[in-house]
Amino acid sequence: MTLATNQLPEIDVEGWVCRKCGQPLKVSLVAVTYMGSSFEVELPGCPNCGFTFIPPVLADGKMLEVEKMLEDK
Amino acid sequence: MPMHPQILRDFDPHCVQDEPPACQTQCPLHLDARGLAGLMAEGKLKEARKIIDRYLPLNGLTAYLCEGPCGRHCRRSELDQGVDVPLLERVCVAQTQAARLMPLPRSGQAVAVFGAGLSSLTLAWELGKKGHQVTIYHTGPAGGRLVGHPGLPAQAWLETLEWLDKLRVVFEEVAFSPAALAEARAGSQSVYLGFDDPALTPELLGLSAAEAEVSPVSLLTSQDKILAAPFHPGPPRFVDELAAGKRAAGSIDRLLQGVSPEVARVAEETYPSRLYTSLADIPVKSTQPPADPWVPTLAEAQAEAQRCLPCQCLECVKQCVYLQHYLTFPKKAAREIFNNISTALGNRTSNILALSCAECGLCREICPGQADTGQFVHQARQEMVYGRHMPISAHEFALEDMAFINSPEFSFFRHQPGRETSAYLFFPGCQLPASLPVATESVYSHLQNHLEGGVGFALACCGAPARWAARPKLTTRMVETVRGLWASAGQPRVILACASCAVFFQAELPEIPVETLWNVLAALPRPAGAAAGEVLAIHDPCAARHDQATQASVRELAQKISQPLEELHFSGQLARCCGYGGLAAAANPALGAQFAQKRLGDTDKPLLAYCIMCRDRLRREGRPTVHLLDLMFPGQPPAEAAQRPAPGLSDRQEGRRRFRDNLLKKLWGEEPPLATEMENIIINIPEEVAARLETRRILRSDIQRVLLDARERGPIFSHPGSGRQLAGLRPRQVTYWVEYSLCPDGSYDIHDAYCHRMVVPGIPGEGRDSVSVAEGFNPEGGRA
Numbered sequence: 001m002t003l004a005t006n007q008l009p010e011i012d013v014e015g016w017v018c019r020k021c022g023q024p025l026k027v028s029l030v031a032v033t034y035m036g037s038s039f040e041v042e043l044p045g046c047p048n049c050g051f052t053f054i055p056p057v058l059a060d061g062k063m064l065e066v067e068k069m070l071e072d073k
Numbered sequence: 074m075p076m077h078p079q080i081l082r083d084f085d086p087h088c089v090q091d092e093p094p095a096c097q098t099q100c101p102l103h104l105d106a107r108g109l110a111g112l113m114a115e116g117k118l119k120e121a122r123k124i125i126d127r128y129l130p131l132n133g134l135t136a137y138l139c140e141g142p143c144g145r146h147c148r149r150s151e152l153d154q155g156v157d158v159p160l161l162e163r164v165c166v167a168q169t170q171a172a173r174l175m176p177l178p179r180s181g182q183a184v185a186v187f188g189a190g191l192s193s194l195t196l197a198w199e200l201g202k203k204g205h206q207v208t209i210y211h212t213g214p215a216g217g218r219l220v221g222h223p224g225l226p227a228q229a230w231l232e233t234l235e236w237l238d239k240l241r242v243v244f245e246e247v248a249f250s251p252a253a254l255a256e257a258r259a260g261s262q263s264v265y266l267g268f269d270d271p272a273l274t275p276e277l278l279g280l281s282a283a284e285a286e287v288s289p290v291s292l293l294t295s296q297d298k299i300l301a302a303p304f305h306p307g308p309p310r311f312v313d314e315l316a317a318g319k320r321a322a323g324s325i326d327r328l329l330q331g332v333s334p335e336v337a338r339v340a341e342e343t344y345p346s347r348l349y350t351s352l353a354d355i356p357v358k359s360t361q362p363p364a365d366p367w368v369p370t371l372a373e374a375q376a377e378a379q380r381c382l383p384c385q386c387l388e389c390v391k392q393c394v395y396l397q398h399y400l401t402f403p404k405k406a407a408r409e410i411f412n413n414i415s416t417a418l419g420n421r422t423s424n425i426l427a428l429s430c431a432e433c434g435l436c437r438e439i440c441p442g443q444a445d446t447g448q449f450v451h452q453a454r455q456e457m458v459y460g461r462h463m464p465i466s467a468h469e470f471a472l473e474d475m476a477f478i479n480s481p482e483f484s485f486f487r488h489q490p491g492r493e494t495s496a497y498l499f500f501p502g503c504q505l506p507a508s509l510p511v512a513t514e515s516v517y518s519h520l521q522n523h524l525e526g527g528v529g530f531a532l533a534c535c536g537a538p539a540r541w542a543a544r545p546k547l548t549t550r551m552v553e554t555v556r557g558l559w560a561s562a563g564q565p566r567v568i569l570a571c572a573s574c575a576v577f578f579q580a581e582l583p584e585i586p587v588e589t590l591w592n593v594l595a596a597l598p599r600p601a602g603a604a605a606g607e608v609l610a611i612h613d614p615c616a617a618r619h620d621q622a623t624q625a626s627v628r629e630l631a632q633k634i635s636q637p638l639e640e641l642h643f644s645g646q647l648a649r650c651c652g653y654g655g656l657a658a659a660a661n662p663a664l665g666a667q668f669a670q671k672r673l674g675d676t677d678k679p680l681l682a683y684c685i686m687c688r689d690r691l692r693r694e695g696r697p698t699v700h701l702l703d704l705m706f707p708g709q710p711p712a713e714a715a716q717r718p719a720p721g722l723s724d725r726q727e728g729r730r731r732f733r734d735n736l737l738k739k740l741w742g743e744e745p746p747l748a749t750e751m752e753n754i755i756i757n758i759p760e761e762v763a764a765r766l767e768t769r770r771i772l773r774s775d776i777q778r779v780l781l782d783a784r785e786r787g788p789i790f791s792h793p794g795s796g797r798q799l800a801g802l803r804p805r806q807v808t809y810w811v812e813y814s815l816c817p818d819g820s821y822d823i824h825d826a827y828c829h830r831m832v833v834p835g836i837p838g839e840g841r842d843s844v845s846v847a848e849g850f851n852p853e854g855g856r857a
Contacts, residue, residue: 016799019791034831035465043833051789051835054801054810056827060769063829071464072421 011044011055018046025053035070075415076456080449081407087444088404094384095346096143096158101316102135103341104128106143106158110381113161113374122169125162130195130319132171134233136162137225137367138191138311148350148384153359156381160363164374166229176240177204182329185210185257187249187278188270190217191311192302194237195318196265196325201240203326210247210257217270218309224367251279258298263325266294266301269314291324291334292317300324349441350384389436389446392643394667395429395657396436396446403436403446410453414460421462427453428467429664432541432655433615438646447655454543465806466830467660468542470770473805474726475538476547478503479554483733484533486558489521490740495565496526498558499590502571503534505685505702507729508720513570514736515600515706516590520568523597529562530740531555532733535574536581541656552581559585568593572616572623572684573654589617591683594705595626595633604704605636606711610676612641612691612698613648614684621645627683627701636704641675649675651690658690662768669694679715689719721763723773751781755820756813762823771809771826778804779811780821786837797824803838806830 013025025044030052032041045052054063096106105124112121122133129135139159147155182205186193189211197207214220219230247253249272258264266285267273275285285294285301292300302317320341324334358380363369369377389403390396399406406426413423432447457463477483488495499517506513520528536551559567559582569575570590578587611631617623624645631638643649649672652658658665669690672680679697681704682688691698697715704711720728734745754777758766766772783800790799801810808831812824 015792015794016790017793019788019798025790030834032831032833045835046790049835051801052833053790053799054808054827054829054833056810056825059810059827059829063831067466067830068464069420071466072424073419 011053011058013044013053013055016053018049018051020051021046021048023048034067035073037070037073075417076411076453078411080452081411084407084444084449085404087440087442088386088402088407089347089349089442090386090390090402091404092346092348094348094350095146095148096156096384098346099146099343100143101312101343102128102130102319104143104158106156106161107381107383109158109161109165110156110378111383113165113378114381116371116375118165118169118371121161121165123172125165126172129162130198130315131233132198132229132236133162133166134225134229135311135315136166137229138219138222138315140310140312142310142312146346148352148382149355149358149380152352152355153357157360157377160366160369161374161378163367164369164371167368168371171236174202174236174239176202179206179241180204180329182206183208183261184325185261185264186267187211187254187257187264188217188267188273188302189215189244190267190270190273190302191219191314192269192318192321193217193265193267194233195315196267196322197237197242197318198240199319199322200325201237201242205325205329206241206243208243208245208257208261210245210249210253211270212246212249212272215244217267217272218311218314226367249273249277254278254280262298262329264299265321265325266299267318268302268304269309269317288335290338291327292321293324293334346384347442348384349386349388350382351386351388355382386441388439388441389444392439392649392671393436394671395431395664398429398664398667399426401426403440403444403449406446407449410450414453414456414462424457424462424464424467425661427457428464428660429657430655431615431650431652431657431665431668433648433650434618435615435643435647435649438618450655451543455545458543458545463543468538468544468656469806470722471538471656471659472542472544472547475503475534475536475551478532478534478729479536479551483730484531484554484558485733485737486529486531486562487737487741488529488562489527492527494527495529495562497524497528498531498562498565498567499528500531500533500535500567500569500574501590502569502574502685503729504689504725505570506532506732507725508685508689509700509702510728510732510735511708512700512702512706513732514739515708516570516594516702519597519600519706520593524593528568529565530736531558531562532736533558535571535577537573537577538656538659540577540581541654548581556582556585570685572614572620573686575620575623576616589620589623589626591623591626591630591701595629599633600705602707603634604707604711605634606679606699606704606715608637608639608678609681609699610639610641610678611644612651612672612680612682612687613644614682614687615648615650615654616684618646618648630701630705631681634704636681638681639676639678643672643675651684651687653686653690665690666694692717693719721767722770723766726772726774751777754780754784755818756780756823757816757820758823762825766826769827771828775804775809775828776811776823776826778802779809779826780813782837783811789835801836803832803836805838808833808836808838 017024026047027042027044029040030043043052094107109121109124141159143158144155184205184207186209189209200207287294287301287303294301300321305313327334363373409423410427413421430450434447437445501513539547539551567587568590650668652665652668673696683701688698688700699715703714737743779800779802782802788798788800797814799812807828809828811826814822
C-alpha cells in the first residue's frame with residue numbers, strides 16, 4: 001500500500017538537517033510497519049543515513065489514525 | 074476466533090428494551106400501535122397508513138370496528154385512560170389511500186367459506202392476496218354483524234367489497250345445509266365455517282357441537298379439511314372475528330404448502346408484555362373525546378396520539394453515559410460487540426464499544442431484568458484477548474504502569490519498624506500513595522499506634538487493571554506478586570484502602586483475609602488533627618456498591634469528625650462510576666471524562682470521596698473534591714485540599730517513587746538508591762507542552778530516556794537556524810520524539826515531545842515491552 005503524499009499533511013522540514021552528515025532532508029519512499037502490516041509512504045529523512053523524520057502533526061494525525069485502523073483489523 | 078453464541082443467548086433475555094409493548098402483545102392482530110401513535114402524533118399519515126396496511130386486514134375497515142382492547146393494557150391507563158388507538162386508525166384510514174393491492178398469481182387452490190361475517194371476509198382477504206380462489210357461501214346480505222353497524226361508513230364498506238372483488242373473491246347465496254357443505258368440501262382444498270355470521274349454525278350444516286369444536290391454535294375441527302371460527306364466551310367482539318379469520322387463513326395457507334398448522338404459532342397469541350416502562354415523572358394527560366367519535370378530526374387524533382408515552386425501558390441508558398454515547402441499549406450493544414468479535418474479514422470497527430464500558434455494574438442494579446452489560450463486555454474483552462484481537466494501545470499505558478509498580482525493584486513489604494511479625498498488612502494500593510503521600514503515611518502511623526500485633530506495609534498494585542483489561546497471564550502474574558508479599562508478611566490480615574483492590578482480592582485472592590481501611594478506622598479513636606469543612610456530597614466508589622459495611626463506616630467516620638454530608642440518590646448500591654472503572658478512561662479518555670461529569674450533575678456541592686481515583690477524576694472535571702483522608706489526616710485546610718489539582722501521569726509516577734523512597738528512609742532507615750544518570754537529567758517543560766504530554770501519555774521519564782540516549786548517541790536531526798535538536802528513540806513498542814534545546818546550565822528546554830507506534834526506518838531502540846512480552850505479542854510482527 002502506498003499512501004499518496006497528498007493524503008499526508010504538509011510537512012515543514014525547512015532548516016532541519018541530519019545531525020550526523022549535515023545533509024538537508026529529502027522526501028523518499030520508506031517502508032513503515034505496524035501490527036504485521038507493511039506499506040510504503042513518502043516521508044522526509046536523511047538520504048545518506050536512512051533516518052526518518054516524523055513531525056508531531058503526522059504522529060498525532062494520520063499515523064494515529066492508521067495505527068487504530070490496523071489495531072482494529 | 075468467534076465469541077461463543079451462548080454468551081449472547083444468556084445475556085439477551087435480560088434486556089427487555091426491544092420487547093413489544095403491551096398494546097401490541099395484547100392486540101389479537103398485534104398492531105404496532107406504539108409506532109402508529111408516534112407517526113400520527115407527528116402528522117405523518119402516509120407512513121402511519123403503512124403500519125395499518127401491514128397489520129390490519131380489509132383495507133382499514135378494522136378502524137371502524139375494533140373495540141380497542143389495547144386501551145385496557147395501555148400503561149397510560151394506570152395514570153388516566155389508555156390511548157384510543159381505533160380513533161387514530163379511523164383518522165388515518167379516512168385521510169389516506171390504502172397501499173395498492175398486489176395479489177400473487179393464481180395458485181389454482183380453491184377455498185370454500187360458509188358465512189359472510191367478519192372472520193370470513195378477513196380470511197377471504199388474506200387468502201385472496203395469496204392467489205387462492207375463495208368462494209363465500211352466504212344467506213342474506215354479506216357482512217354478518219357488520220350490517221347496520223352505526224360507525225361504518227357506507228363508502229368504506231362498498232370499497233371493501235370492491236377490493237374483495239379485485240381479489241377474485243366470489244359471493245354466492247346458498248341455503249345452508251349438510252348437502253351444500255358436502256358439495257363445497259368436495260370441490261375445494263379447505264372449508265372454513267364462519268360461525269360469527271349469525272345466519273350460520275353448526276346444526277344447519279349437519280354438524281354437532283363437538284364436530285364444530287376447533288383447535289385453538291389452528292382452528293381446525295376434527296373433520297377433515299374443515300376449519301371454523303372459535304366460540305368466544307361473552308359478547309362477540311369484532312377484533313376476535315378479525316383475528317380468527319387471519320389465523321384460519323394462516324392455517325389454510327400452511328396446509329396448502331404442506332406445513333403443520335399447529336407449530337410455531339405462539340407469536341400469534343396475546344400475551345403480557347415483558348417491556349418495562351417506568352411511569353415516574355409522566356404527567357397525567359386525560360383523553361379528550363372527539364366531537365364525533367366516528368369522524369374524529371386530525372387535530373383530535375394528533376392530540377390523542379401524543380398521549381402515547383411511548384412505552385420503552387431505557388432505565389439503564391438514562392443513567393449511563395457509555396450507552397448514551399453510543400446511542401444504544403444493552404441488547405443492541407451486546408449484539409454489536411458479538412458481531413464485531415465474530416468478524417472474520419475486515420475491520421473490527423466496534424472494538425472501542427467493548428473497551429469504553431466502565432464495567433461499573435450500575436446498569437445491572439437499575440435494570441428490571443438484571444442485565445449486566447459490564448459482565449458481558451468483560452467476557453467480550455476476554456474473547457478479544459484469546460482471539461488476539463485486543464487493540465494493544467487501549468490499555469497499554471495502564472498495564473505498563475501496573476507492571477512497573479509490581480516489579481521487584483519497586484514493590485516492597487516491610488514489617489512495622491522494630492517488629493519481626495505482622496498481625497496486619499496495610500495495603501494502600503498503587504494510586505493513594507502517588508496522589509496523597511502524606512496522608513497515606515499518617516494513616517499508616519495511626520494504624521501502627523492503635524492496632525496490636527504489628528502492622529506491616531506493602532506497596533504494590535493489586536492487579537485490578539490486568540483484570541479490567543481481561544489479560545489472564547498478566548492478572549496471574551500480579552496475583553502472584555501480591556500473594557508473595559502477603560506470604561512474606563506471614564499471611565496477616567490485609568487492610569485495603571481502595572475499593573477496587575477489595576473487589577479484586579475477593580475475586581482473585583479469596584484465601585487472603587481482608588478488611589477495608591474504613592471499617593478498621595471506624596473502630597479506632599478519632600485522629601487528633603481531624604478537621605471538618607462545609608457540607609460535602611458523599612460519593613461512594615462503584616467498586617464498593619455492594620459493601621454496605623464500608624459505606625456505613627465511612628459515614629460513621631464523617632460523623633465522628635463532625636463533617637456534615639449530603640446524600641445523593643445515586644450512592645451506595647446505585648453508586649456512579651468516575652470513569653476509571655474497567656479502564657474506560659484509558660481506552661476512551663473523552664468518554665471517561667463524561668462519566669465524572671455525569672456524577673457532578675447530581676449535585677452542586679463539593680464532594681467527599683474515599684477512593685483516590687474518584688477524588689482525582691472528579692476534581693479534574695472541575696469540582697472541589699476531598700478524599701476522606703484529607704479530612705482525617707489533614708495536610709492543609711479542607712477547603713484547600715478540595716481545590717488541590719489532580720496529579721498528572723508523571724506527577725503520579727514520580728509521587729509514588731518519592732513516597733516509596735521517603736517511607737523506606739524514614740521508617741526503616743533505608744537510603745534510597747542514588748538517582749541514575751537518566752533521573753539527573755533536568756528538563757524544563759512549559760505548561761502548554763505539559764498539557765500535550767498528558768494527552769499523549771508521555772511521561773517526563775520517557776523524555777529523560779530519549780535525552781539520555783541522545784547524549785550518548787547524539788540526536789538524529791538538528792536545526793542550525795534555531796539551535797534545536799530532534800532526538801528519537803524506540804525503547805518499547807512506542808517511538809518517542811523530543812524536540813529540545815540544550816541550556817547553558819546543562820538542563821534541557823523541551824519544545825515538544827510526541828510519539829507513534831508505527832515503526833519507521835532508522836530509529837534506535839529495542840521496541841519491546843513487558844506487557845506485550847507477557848501476553849505473547851510480537852511487537853514488530855503484530856500478533857504472535
